[in-house]
Amino acid sequence: MSKDKYFIIDFDSTFTKVEALDELGEISLNGAPDKEQILQEVKRLTDSAMAGQSSFSEGLAKRLALLKAHQNHLPQLISRLKENVSQSVRRNKEFLTQFSDQIFIVSSGFKEFITPIVTEYGIKEANIYANTFRYDEQGNITGFDTENVLSLDKGKIKLLESLALAGDVYVLGDGYTDYEIKEAGLANKFYAFTENVVRDNVVAKAEHIAPSLDEFLYQNKLPMAISYPKNRISVLLLENIHPKAVEMFRREGYQVETISGALSEEELCEKIKNVSILGIRSKTHVTRKVLEHANRLMNVGAFCIGTNQIDLDACLEAGIPVFNAPYSNTRSVVEMAIGEIIMLSRGIPDKSSKMHQSEWDKSAAGSFEVRDKKLGIVGYGNIGAQLSVLAEAMGMEVYYYDIVEKLQLGNARKCETLHELLSKVDIVTLHVDGRPENKNMFGAKEFAAMKDGALFLNLSRGHVVEIEALVESIKSGKIRGAGVDVFPEEPATNSEPFESELRNLPNVILTPHIGGSTLEAQENIANFVPSRIMDYINSGNTYQSVNFPNIQLPELKNAHRLIHIHANVPGVLASINQVLANNHVNILGQYLKTNERVGYVITDIDKEYDKQVVNDMKQVPHTIKFRILY
Numbered sequence: 296m297s298k299d300k301y302f303i304i305d306f307d308s309t310f311t312k313v314e315a316l317d318e319l320g321e322i323s324l325n326g327a328p329d330k331e332q333i334l335q336e337v338k339r340l341t342d343s344a345m346a347g348q349s350s351f352s353e354g355l356a357k358r359l360a361l362l363k364a365h366q367n368h369l370p371q372l373i374s375r376l377k378e379n380v381s382q383s384v385r386r387n388k389e390f391l392t393q394f395s396d397q398i399f400i401v402s403s404g405f406k407e408f409i410t411p412i413v414t415e416y417g418i419k420e421a422n423i424y425a426n427t428f429r430y431d432e433q434g435n436i437t438g439f440d441t442e443n444v445l446s447l448d449k450g451k452i453k454l455l456e457s458l459a460l461a462g463d464v465y466v467l468g469d470g471y472t473d474y475e476i477k478e479a480g481l482a483n484k485f486y487a488f489t490e491n492v493v494r495d496n497v498v499a500k501a502e503h504i505a506p507s508l509d510e511f512l513y514q515n516k517l518p519m520a521i522s523y524p525k526n527r528i529s530v531l532l533l534e535n536i537h538p539k540a541v542e543m544f545r546r547e548g549y550q551v552e553t554i555s556g557a558l559s560e561e562e563l564c565e566k567i568k569n570v571s572i573l574g575i576r577s578k579t580h581v582t583r584k585v586l587e588h589a590n591r592l593m594n595v596g597a598f599c600i601g602t603n604q605i606d607l608d609a610c611l612e613a614g615i616p617v618f619n620a621p622y623s624n625t626r627s628v629v630e631m632a633i634g635e636i637i638m639l640s641r642g643i644p645d646k647s648s649k650m651h652q653s654e655w656d657k658s659a660a661g662s663f664e665v666r667d668k669k670l671g672i673v674g675y676g677n678i679g680a681q682l683s684v685l686a687e688a689m690g691m692e693v694y695y696y697d698i699v700e701k702l703q704l705g706n707a708r709k710c711e712t713l714h715e716l717l718s719k720v721d722i723v724t725l726h727v728d729g730r731p732e733n734k735n736m737f738g739a740k741e742f743a744a745m746k747d748g749a750l751f752l753n754l755s756r757g758h759v760v761e762i763e764a765l766v767e768s769i770k771s772g773k774i775r776g777a778g779v780d781v782f783p784e785e786p787a788t789n790s791e792p793f794e795s796e797l798r799n800l801p802n803v804i805l806t807p808h809i810g811g812s813t814l815e816a817q818e819n820i821a822n823f824v825p826s827r828i829m830d831y832i833n834s835g836n837t838y839q840s841v842n843f844p845n846i847q848l849p850e851l852k853n854a855h856r857l858i859h860i861h862a863n864v865p866g867v868l869a870s871i872n873q874v875l876a877n878n879h880v881n882i883l884g885q886y887l888k889t890n891e892r893v894g895y896v897i898t899d900i901d902k903e904y905d906k907q908v909v910n911d912m913k914q915v916p917h918t919i920k921f922r923i924l925y
C-alpha cells in the first residue's frame with residue numbers, strides 16, 4: 296500500500312453511532328421540563344444541517360444555545376460516546392492504527408470529545424480536524440471558535456483545500472457536507488456510510504454506499520477485521536417468518552427481504568439468484584432446479600420442523616447446510632392434538648355448528664371422556680413422545696408404533712406393527728415425518744384395520760394420508776370423527792381458497808396447517824434458526840444441521856479458519872494437507888467429519904501465511920465450496 300491514499304472519516308453518526316450534540320443535550324437537559332421539545336429541535340437542526348438544507352454556522356450556534364451545556368458535562372458525554380462507537384469501526388481498530396498516517400477525522404463537531412474517542416483507535420491527534428468550544432467564566436459552553444473553518448458553511452471543503460493532500464482522497468461519512476468534498480473535486484471517491492443513519496439525499500448523490508466500514512475496506516482491498524462484509528450477505532425470508540428473525544439478521548448486519556407467502560418453483564428460481572440465506576416454512580419447495588439458479592446460497596433455514604419440502608441431498612451436494620427448528624413448535628402441535636382429541640370425543644364440531652344455526656342439541660349420545668381410552672400414536676418422535684406424556688397425564692392408555700426403536704415413555708406400550716396398533720386403539724394420531732416413502736402410507740387398508748367408530752387425526756403431513764379413503768371412512772361411519780391440519784394441496788397464501796373433499800363432513804375439524812402456529816412457537820423458531828445459521832457463517836459450526844456432517848467447533852481465536860467442503864472421495868484430505876504443506880502453513884487445529892457424500896474439513900492456521908494457499912485450496916480436486924474465516 297503506497298502512502299498516496301488518504302481516508303477522510305466523519306465523526307458524528309459515522310465513527311460513532313450517534314450525534315454527539317444530541318447526546319450532550321440528553322446530559323445537559325437532564326431533569327429539564329421541556330427537555331424532549333428542546334432535543335427535538337436540536338435534532339431537527341442537526342438533520343437539517345447534515346442534509347445540507349440550512350446554514351451550518353447559524354444552526355450550530357442555535358443548537359449550542361439550546362443545549363445549555365457545561366464543561367462538567369463533557370466527561371459523561373465522552374463515556375457515552377465510547378460506548379457508542381460504530382460496530383464496524385470498533386472491530387477494525389487494526390486498520391485505523393496501521394494506516395494512521397493516512398487517516399484524518401474531519402468533523403464539524405468538537406475536539407473536546409472527539410479526541411479522547413478516536414485516539415483510542417490509533418488516530419493521530421494531529422490528524423483530527425474539528426472545532427473547539429468557547430466557555431464563560433463559570434465553565435458554561437457559550438459557543439465555538441468562529442475562526443475555525445469547520446464552523447463555516449462549506450467548512451469541510453475549505454479544510455480539505457488547506458490540507459492539499461497529494462494523492463487519492465477517499466471520504467467516508469453520512470452527511471451532505473461529506474459528499475460536498477467530492478462534489479467540490481477534492482476527493483476521488485465518496486462513500487455514504489449507512490451503518491447508523493441513511494440520509495436519502497446523501498445516498499442519492501453517492502456513487503458508493505458503505506453500510507459498514509468493512510464494506511469500505513472490502514471495496515478498496517484494505518485489511519479487514521472480518522473475512523467478508525456482513526452487509527454482502529442477503530437474506531430472503533418467505534411465508535411470514537416471525538419478525539424476530541428479521542431483527543436478528545439485521546442486527547448482524549445482513550440485508551433482509553421478506554415475502555409473506557410461499558413462492559412457486561419458478562418464482563423462487565428467479566428470486567434466489569443473489570440470495571445467501573433462504574428462510575422458508577413448510578410450503579416452499581427448495582428443489583434441485585432452484586439450487587441450480589442459486590449463485591451465492593450458503594444456507595437454507597427451515598423455520599419449522601419438517602424438511603421434506605427441501606431437497607436435502609441436492610443441498611448437501613451443493614455444499615449448503617440446512618437448519619431447522621426441531622423442538623420449537625413441538626409443544627404447540629401436541630396441545631392442539633390433545634384439544635382436538637377431546638373435542639372430537641364429545642362431538643363438539645357439529646354441536647358448535649348447530650348452535651351457530653340456532654339449534655340446541657343437548658344430549659350425551661356419542662359423547663365420551665378421553666380417560667381410559669386407548670390412544671395410538673404413529674411416529675413416536677419428538678411430537679409423538681411429548682403427546683404420549685400429556686395423554687397419559689389425562690388418564691389415556693397410550694400405544695405407539697414407530698419404524699425405529701424408540702425410548703418407551705411412562706407406561707406407553709410399543710406395537711410391533713402398524714396394524715397391531717390400529718386394531719387396538721380408539722384414537723389414531725399421525726406424527727410421522729414427511730419423507731417421500733410415507734406418501735399415502737395411510738389408506739383404505741389402514742382405515743379398515745381400525746376399530747369401528749374410532750377417531751383419526753393427522754397433524755403431520757398432507758401427503759401421508761389418502762384423502763379419498765379418509766372421506767369414504769368418515770361417510771361410512773367407520774371413522775366417527777377426524778382432525779386434519781395438513782393437506783396434499785395447501786394454498787400458498789391466505790388469499791387463495793381452500794378446496795378439499797373433507798369439507799362439510801360430520802365431526803371433522805379442519806384447520807389451515809396451524810399445528811405449529813402459536814406466537815410462542817414462532818418466536819422460538821425465529822430465535823433458534825438464525826442463531827444456527829449465523830453460527831455456521833461466523834464459525835463453520837454445523838451442529839444440528841439436518842443434512843450436513845455435524846461438527847461443533849471451538850471458538851476461532853488468533854487464527855484464520857479454512858473451511859473446505861468437498862465430495863467424499865478418497866484422497867481429498869491428503870490433497871488439502873499437501874497444499875498446506877507446500878505453502879508452509881502452520882496448522883493450529885484440524886477437524887474432519889464426513890458423511891456418505893460430503894467431507895467437511897476445517898483447518899485453523901496461523902494468521903501469517905502466503906495468500907496463495909487460498910487459491911490452491913480452491914483448486915483441490917472435488918472441492919464443492921471453500922471459504923476463509925477470520
Ligand SMILES: NC(=O)C1=CN([C@@H]2O[C@H](COP(=O)(O)OP(=O)(O)OC[C@H]3O[C@@H](n4cnc5c(N)ncnc54)[C@H](O)[C@@H]3O)[C@@H](O)[C@H]2O)C=CC1
Nearest residue numbers: 600601674675676677678697698727728729754755810811
Ligand atoms: N401441523 C403442523 O403445523 C406441524 C407438523 N409437523 C410435522 O410433524 C412431523 C413430526 O415431527 P417430530 O415429531 O418433531 O419429528 P421426529 O422426526 O422427531 O419424529 C418423526 C417420527 O416418525 C417416525 N416415522 C417416520 N415414518 C414412519 C412410519 N411410516 N411409520 C411409523 N413411524 C414413522 C420416525 O422414525 C420418527 O420417530 C414433522 O416431520 C412435520 O412434518 C411438525 C410441526 C408442526
Ligand SMILES: O=C(O)C(=O)COP(=O)(O)O
Nearest residue numbers: 576577598599600601811
Ligand atoms: O414445523 C413443521 O413442520 C410444520 O409443519 C409447521 O409448518 P409451518 O411453519 O406452519 O408452515
